[in-house]
Structures are given as structure tokens and as C-alpha cells.
Amino acid sequence: MSQSRLRHPMLVLMDELIRTTSRLNGVFGDLSRDFEVSRMELAVLTAVVESERPPTVPQIGRSLGHPRQVIQRAANQLLERDLIRSEPNPDHKRAVLLVANEAGVLLKEAVDRQALASVEALMEGLDMQECEQLALGLRKLRRGVETYVRQGRSVAESV
Numbered sequence: 001m002s003q004s005r006l007r008h009p010m011l012v013l014m015d016e017l018i019r020t021t022s023r024l025n026g027v028f029g030d031l032s033r034d035f036e037v038s039r040m041e042l043a044v045l046t047a048v049v050e051s052e053r054p055p056t057v058p059q060i061g062r063s064l065g066h067p068r069q070v071i072q073r074a075a076n077q078l079l080e081r082d083l084i085r086s087e088p089n090p091d092h093k094r095a096v097l098l099v100a101n102e103a104g105v106l107l108k109e110a111v112d113r114q115a116l117a118s119v120e121a122l123m124e125g126l127d128m129q130e131c132e133q134l135a136l137g138l139r140k141l142r143r144g145v146e147t148y149v150r151q152g153r154s155v156a157e158s159v
Helices: 009-028 030-034 039-050 057-064 068-080 102-125 128-150
Strands: 084-089 092-100
Touching: 009 102, 030 039, 030 102, 039 057, 039 068, 039 092, 039 102, 057 068, 057 092, 057 128, 068 084, 092 102
Parallel strands: none
Antiparallel strands: 084 092
């Protein structure tokens, strides 16, 4: 029996996600340089622009799987460039809410427009509905993992 058949489907999925992320970073990596933002700044800007409600630095950190300090540095750069602004958080004195300014939204739209050419080339061999289903499934998985982490659990505790 091959080793891959012994692996749990979740472990296979994790491996594929890591490999896919690496390949996509290669395809889209130049975008951040073209717009004079770091990859992390672009990731934080995307999190702010695409969020259903204004997120905090800790929320973005948990969502992206990065330490709060890394996200805070990127957010500070975006604040300095007036791409996002902070607003008081009624639920927390120190964790402000991050909101995209018009310049931030316009930058994100410009990045998306430039990325669209690569996306269209990538889609030549892929099915649009299949990609939509994958995205929905991955969102469900991410939210499940976030719930698991919020409960203070880790894989090591499960063993």
C-alpha cells in the first residue's frame, strides 16, 4: 500500500493547499512590487477591503495565520499611506477597527484588474463552477478551523 493511501484526506488537502499557495504566489508575486506594497501589506489590505465588517489586527492575524505583530506592522504602513483608517472599536478599547479608505479600495481594484489577465489564463483549463465550489468548500473549512482555534484547541491536544 502506498504511503499516500495511508494519509488522511485532510493531510492530503493540506499538502495540496501549501503547494497551490506556493505556485499562486509565484504567479501573482509581482503584483505587490508593481504597486509598491509588500505582500503582507497587500494581504492586510485585501482582508480589510473584503471583510464583511471592519476587522481588527488580531482578527486579521488569526485569519491569515500570522502573529499580530506582523499584521500590525503591515497595517501601520497602510495607515501611513492613507490606504486604510482606524476607527474606535465599541467592543474593545485597544483593538481598533480597520476600514479601507477610497485610495485603498482603488488600489485593491487596480491590483485585481492587473491580476485578472493571469486569472483568465489560468482558467483556460479549469471549470469556473468547480472553482466556485472549491472556494465555498475552502471557506467552510477555514471557518471550521477558526472555530477550532478560537476554542483554544490545537492538534497536539487532540493526540
